[in-house]
Amino acid sequence: MDQRKRTILVIAIAITIIAGVLSGFGLPFFLNNPEINLPTLDETTDTGNHGGTIGDNEDYTLVSISSDTVQDVIATLKRKEQYYREVKVERWGNEENRKSSIYTSLIWNDGEYSKVAVMDSRGSLQNCIIANGKVYLWYGSDKTWYESAATDEDIDLIQNIPTYEDVLALDRQSIVRAGYVTKLGSNCIFVEAKQEELGYLERFWVSVDTGLLVASETVKAESGILVYSMTEKLLSHLNSEEGTFALPDGTVLHRVVVVPEAEE
Numbered sequence: 001m002d003q004r005k006r007t008i009l010v011i012a013i014a015i016t017i018i019a020g021v022l023s024g025f026g027l028p029f030f031l032n033n034p035e036i037n038l039p040t041l042d043e044t045t046d047t048g049n050h051g052g053t054i055g056d057n058e059d060y061t062l063v064s065i066s067s068d069t070v071q072d073v074i075a076t077l078k079r080k081e082q083y084y085r086e087v088k089v090e091r092w093g094n095e096e097n098r099k100s101s102i103y104t105s106l107i108w109n110d111g112e113y114s115k116v117a118v119m120d121s122r123g124s125l126q127n128c129i130i131a132n133g134k135v136y137l138w139y140g141s142d143k144t145w146y147e148s149a150a151t152d153e154d155i156d157l158i159q160n161i162p163t164y165e166d167v168l169a170l171d172r173q174s175i176v177r178a179g180y181v182t183k184l185g186s187n188c189i190f191v192e193a194k195q196e197e198l199g200y201l202e203r204f205w206v207s208v209d210t211g212l213l214v215a216s217e218t219v220k221a222e223s224g225i226l227v228y229s230m231t232e233k234l235l236s237h238l239n240s241e242e243g244t245f246a247l248p249d250g251t252v253l254h255r256v257v258v259v260p261e262a263e264e
Helices: 003-019 070-075 154-159 164-168
Strands: 082-092 100-110 113-120 125-131 134-139 146-149 175-183 186-195 200-207 213-220 226-236 244-246 252-255
Touching: 070 164, 070 175, 070 186, 100 154, 113 154, 125 154, 125 252, 134 154, 164 200, 175 200, 186 213
Parallel strands: none
Antiparallel strands: 082 100, 082 226, 100 113, 113 125, 125 134, 134 146, 175 186, 186 200, 200 213, 213 226, 244 252
C-alpha cells in the first residue's frame, strides 16, 4: 500500500472519531461475531529499540532490528501463499461515546486468488473474490455482483486492514520503536510509528513465520485511547472443502489444489 493510500486509511480513522459513526459497508450481517480477549499492550510490546533473535529456526537469519533497520527486515519477508484465516477489526467513535463498530473477515487465500467474507455485528455481509486480475463484489445472498479491475492492495482494503507494505511506506523518521516480540502466540516484528499530523501512534505486529499482519492498532498519542484494533483470531491451512471460488450464479473462477503443509 503506497503512502497516499495509507494516509487515507489513517484519515478515515480520524473521521470516525469526529463523527462517532462508522457505516462500514452499510450492510446488515447475519452472523454474530465471536468475542476476542485482546492482550494488553504491556503483554505484547517491547520497551524500546533493540536487537533480538527469533529463535532456533534455521529458516531465519538472526539480525539486529531497530527503527532504522526494521523496514529492511520486513521487506525480506515472504507472505504465506495458501491459508484460511479470520480477522477481527474494531473501530471506536468519539471519546465520550466509545461505542465501537466490529467487523469479522473470513479470508481464503491461494496465491493470487482470494475469497473474503466481511461481516459486522449489525448482521451485514459483503462477499468478494479476487481472481484473474478482477474484483468481484456482492452483498449477502445477492445473485448479481459488481466487477472491476483488481489492484495489489484490494485484498487488504476490502478487509479494512493495513499490511506490512504500510510499514514499508512509513517515513523512517516516524518510527519510534521496533523489535522482535511474541504476539498472540506468533513470533513477530513489532513497529510503532508516530503520525504527528493526526496525533496518533500506529502499532504493527508482522509474523516472521507467515509474513502476514497478526495485529495492528492505532491510539491517540496524548491519551493512549484506542481508536482502531485489528487482530488475527485464527490461521489455518486450506482444505479441499474450501477449494472452490465461485460467483453467486455458480460460475467457478478458481479451484484450489491443496498443498500439504510439509511441501508448501
